[in-house]
Amino acid sequence: xxxxxxxxxxxxxxxxHGERDRYEVSLNGDxxxxxxxxxxxxxxxxxxxxxxxxVKYIGRTIQxxxxxxxxxxxxxxxxxxxxxxxxxxxxxxxxxxxxxxIEAIEAEFTLAIRVYQKGWPVxxxxxxxxxxxxTKIALEAQKIxxxxxxxxxxxxxKNNIRTNEEIKEDLSRSxxxxxxxxx
Numbered sequence: 787x788x789x790x791x792x793x794x795x796x797x798x799x800x801x802x803h804g805e806r807d808r809y810e811v812s813l814n815g816d817x818x819x820x821x822x823x824x825x826x827x828x829x830x831x832x833x834x835x836x837x838x839x840x841v842k843y844i845g846r847t848i849q850x851x852x853x854x855x856x857x858x859x860x861x862x863x864x865x866x867x868x869x870x871x872x873x874x875x876x877x878x879x880x881x882x883x884x885x886x887x888i889e890a891i892e893a894e895f896t897l898a899i900r901v902y903q904k905g906w907p908v909x910x911x912x913x914x915x916x917x918x919x920x921t922k923i924a925l926e927a928q929k930i931x932x933x934x935x936x937x938x939x940x941x942x943x944k945n946n947i948r949t950n951e952e953i954k955e956d957l958s959r960s961x962x963x964x965x966x967x968x969x
Contacts, residue, residue, distance in 0.1 A: 788883070788926055790933040793876040794825060795941065798835070800871055809855055811875065823879070825851045830883040832892050834899070834938065837873040839947055841899050841907040841938075846892040848885055851877065876941060878934060887923040889914060894931035902935055902960040928968045932961060 797815040801808050810818040825831065828848060835843040847854040880888055896913045900906050906913075923930070939957045942948055 788880065788923060788930055790930055790937070791879060792937055793834075793878045793934075793941070794823070796821070796875040796877070798873045798875040800869075800873075811851075821851045824881065825877050825879070830880040830885075830888040832878045832880065832888065832895060832934070834876045835873050835907075835909075836876070836947070837871060840905075841903055842873065842909045843907050844892060844896045844899060844910065846888045848888070874941075874945070874947075876938065878937075883923065884921075887921045890921050890923055890927045891930050891934075894927040895934050898931040898935045898960065898964055899938070901963050902939070902956050904956075928964065932964055935960060935964075 794813065795815075796811040796813055799810045799818075801810075811821060812818040813822050820826075827850060830846070830848050831851065832844065832846050833851070834841055835845075845854075880891070883891075893913050896907065896910060921927075936957065939953050943950055943953050
Protein backbone atom coordinates (compact mmCIF):
# COMPACT_ATOMS: atom_id res chain seq x y z
CA UNK A 787 0.00 0.00 0.00
CA UNK A 788 1.15 3.52 -0.84
CA UNK A 789 1.53 5.83 2.15
CA UNK A 790 0.31 9.33 1.42
CA UNK A 791 2.61 11.77 3.18
CA UNK A 792 1.41 15.28 3.98
CA UNK A 793 2.01 17.67 1.11
CA UNK A 794 4.53 20.47 1.26
CA UNK A 795 2.96 23.92 1.12
CA UNK A 796 4.56 26.74 -0.84
CA UNK A 797 3.47 30.25 -1.73
CA UNK A 798 3.88 30.60 -5.48
CA UNK A 799 4.17 34.04 -7.04
CA UNK A 800 4.24 34.56 -10.79
CA UNK A 801 5.46 37.75 -12.45
CA UNK A 802 5.19 39.11 -15.97
CA HIS A 803 8.69 39.58 -17.28
CA GLY A 804 8.74 40.49 -20.97
CA GLU A 805 8.99 37.51 -23.28
CA ARG A 806 9.44 35.07 -20.42
CA ASP A 807 7.51 35.13 -17.17
CA ARG A 808 9.20 34.23 -13.90
CA TYR A 809 8.14 32.73 -10.58
CA GLU A 810 9.20 32.48 -6.93
CA VAL A 811 8.29 29.86 -4.34
CA SER A 812 8.56 30.03 -0.59
CA LEU A 813 8.04 27.07 1.72
CA ASN A 814 5.15 27.75 4.14
CA GLY A 815 5.01 31.33 2.84
CA ASP A 816 8.42 32.23 4.30
CA UNK A 817 11.27 34.00 2.51
CA UNK A 818 11.53 32.83 -1.13
CA UNK A 819 14.17 30.11 -1.15
CA UNK A 820 12.96 27.81 -3.88
CA UNK A 821 11.90 24.20 -3.69
CA UNK A 822 13.14 21.92 -0.92
CA UNK A 823 13.70 18.21 -0.26
CA UNK A 824 12.34 15.75 -2.82
CA UNK A 825 10.82 18.62 -4.80
CA UNK A 826 14.37 19.41 -5.92
CA UNK A 827 14.90 15.86 -7.21
CA UNK A 828 13.58 13.59 -9.88
CA UNK A 829 10.69 11.45 -8.68
CA UNK A 830 6.92 11.21 -8.85
CA UNK A 831 4.99 14.23 -7.59
CA UNK A 832 1.45 15.55 -7.81
CA UNK A 833 0.95 19.27 -7.39
CA UNK A 834 -2.11 21.44 -6.86
CA UNK A 835 -2.47 25.18 -7.54
CA UNK A 836 -5.11 26.97 -5.43
CA UNK A 837 -6.03 30.63 -5.69
CA UNK A 838 -9.10 32.65 -4.67
CA UNK A 839 -10.77 29.70 -2.89
CA UNK A 840 -10.63 27.46 -5.96
CA VAL A 841 -8.31 24.78 -7.28
CA LYS A 842 -6.98 26.07 -10.59
CA TYR A 843 -4.85 23.15 -11.69
CA ILE A 844 -3.62 19.70 -10.72
CA GLY A 845 -0.54 18.31 -12.38
CA ARG A 846 2.02 15.57 -12.12
CA THR A 847 5.68 15.29 -12.89
CA ILE A 848 8.69 13.08 -12.38
CA GLN A 849 11.00 16.03 -13.01
CA UNK A 850 12.42 18.43 -10.47
CA UNK A 851 9.70 21.02 -9.73
CA UNK A 852 11.98 23.86 -10.81
CA UNK A 853 12.50 22.15 -14.15
CA UNK A 854 8.76 21.56 -14.58
CA UNK A 855 7.82 25.14 -13.74
CA UNK A 856 10.67 26.81 -15.62
CA UNK A 857 9.65 25.17 -18.86
CA UNK A 858 5.93 25.75 -18.36
CA UNK A 859 5.72 29.15 -16.64
CA UNK A 860 8.58 30.76 -18.54
CA UNK A 861 7.29 29.24 -21.76
CA UNK A 862 3.75 30.49 -20.95
CA UNK A 863 2.17 27.05 -21.28
CA UNK A 864 0.08 27.23 -18.10
CA UNK A 865 -3.11 29.29 -18.28
CA UNK A 866 -3.12 29.68 -14.48
CA UNK A 867 0.18 31.56 -14.65
CA UNK A 868 -0.78 33.84 -17.55
CA UNK A 869 -1.14 36.90 -15.31
CA UNK A 870 0.85 37.96 -12.25
CA UNK A 871 -0.58 36.37 -9.12
CA UNK A 872 0.01 34.71 -5.78
CA UNK A 873 -1.20 31.14 -5.34
CA UNK A 874 -0.97 28.28 -2.89
CA UNK A 875 1.03 25.33 -4.17
CA UNK A 876 0.76 21.91 -2.54
CA UNK A 877 3.11 19.12 -3.59
CA UNK A 878 2.74 15.45 -2.70
CA UNK A 879 5.86 13.33 -3.18
CA UNK A 880 5.37 9.71 -4.23
CA UNK A 881 8.86 8.23 -4.09
CA UNK A 882 9.25 5.05 -6.11
CA UNK A 883 6.17 5.35 -8.34
CA UNK A 884 6.45 5.42 -12.11
CA UNK A 885 4.82 7.75 -14.66
CA UNK A 886 1.78 5.53 -15.26
CA UNK A 887 1.14 5.02 -11.56
CA ILE A 888 1.35 8.73 -10.77
CA GLU A 889 -0.95 9.51 -13.71
CA ALA A 890 -3.57 7.08 -12.34
CA ILE A 891 -3.45 8.84 -8.95
CA GLU A 892 -3.54 12.29 -10.56
CA ALA A 893 -6.69 11.37 -12.52
CA GLU A 894 -8.48 10.10 -9.43
CA PHE A 895 -7.38 13.13 -7.38
CA THR A 896 -8.57 15.55 -10.08
CA LEU A 897 -11.95 13.81 -10.03
CA ALA A 898 -12.01 14.02 -6.21
CA ILE A 899 -11.32 17.77 -6.34
CA ARG A 900 -14.04 18.15 -8.99
CA VAL A 901 -16.56 16.51 -6.63
CA TYR A 902 -15.28 18.53 -3.64
CA GLN A 903 -15.42 21.97 -5.25
CA LYS A 904 -18.43 21.14 -7.45
CA GLY A 905 -16.56 21.91 -10.65
CA TRP A 906 -13.40 21.00 -12.52
CA PRO A 907 -10.22 22.86 -11.68
CA VAL A 908 -10.65 26.05 -13.73
CA UNK A 909 -7.43 25.81 -15.74
CA UNK A 910 -7.30 22.01 -16.06
CA UNK A 911 -6.71 21.14 -19.69
CA UNK A 912 -7.16 17.37 -19.51
CA UNK A 913 -7.67 14.39 -17.27
CA UNK A 914 -6.47 10.96 -18.34
CA UNK A 915 -7.74 7.70 -16.90
CA UNK A 916 -5.88 5.64 -19.53
CA UNK A 917 -3.52 3.78 -17.17
CA UNK A 918 -5.87 3.31 -14.25
CA UNK A 919 -6.35 -0.42 -14.80
CA UNK A 920 -2.87 -1.12 -16.15
CA THR A 921 -0.94 -0.31 -13.00
CA LYS A 922 -0.41 -2.08 -9.71
CA ILE A 923 -1.72 1.07 -7.99
CA ALA A 924 -4.99 1.13 -9.96
CA LEU A 925 -7.26 -0.12 -7.21
CA GLU A 926 -5.47 1.97 -4.58
CA ALA A 927 -5.60 5.20 -6.61
CA GLN A 928 -9.17 6.01 -5.57
CA LYS A 929 -8.35 5.54 -1.88
CA ILE A 930 -5.14 7.54 -2.25
CA UNK A 931 -7.14 10.38 -3.86
CA UNK A 932 -9.55 10.46 -0.91
CA UNK A 933 -6.62 10.67 1.52
CA UNK A 934 -5.12 13.53 -0.53
CA UNK A 935 -8.52 15.27 -0.53
CA UNK A 936 -8.65 15.05 3.27
CA UNK A 937 -5.18 16.60 3.44
CA UNK A 938 -6.23 19.41 1.10
CA UNK A 939 -9.35 20.08 3.21
CA UNK A 940 -7.14 20.25 6.31
CA UNK A 941 -4.90 22.77 4.50
CA UNK A 942 -7.98 24.89 3.68
CA UNK A 943 -9.15 24.73 7.29
CA LYS A 944 -5.73 25.50 8.79
CA ASN A 945 -5.28 28.50 6.46
CA ASN A 946 -8.85 29.83 6.80
CA ILE A 947 -9.47 29.58 3.07
CA ARG A 948 -13.13 28.71 3.58
CA THR A 949 -15.32 28.32 6.64
CA ASN A 950 -14.98 25.13 8.67
CA GLU A 951 -18.66 24.39 8.07
CA GLU A 952 -18.25 24.60 4.28
CA ILE A 953 -15.15 22.42 4.37
CA LYS A 954 -16.71 19.74 6.59
CA GLU A 955 -19.93 19.65 4.54
CA ASP A 956 -18.11 19.45 1.20
CA LEU A 957 -15.61 16.87 2.47
CA SER A 958 -18.31 14.62 3.92
CA ARG A 959 -20.41 14.82 0.74
CA SER A 960 -17.36 14.18 -1.45
CA UNK A 961 -16.12 11.17 0.49
CA UNK A 962 -19.63 9.70 0.40
CA UNK A 963 -19.85 10.10 -3.40
CA UNK A 964 -16.29 8.96 -4.08
CA UNK A 965 -16.74 5.87 -1.86
CA UNK A 966 -19.93 4.92 -3.70
CA UNK A 967 -18.28 5.11 -7.13
CA UNK A 968 -15.14 3.12 -6.20
CA UNK A 969 -14.54 0.12 -8.41
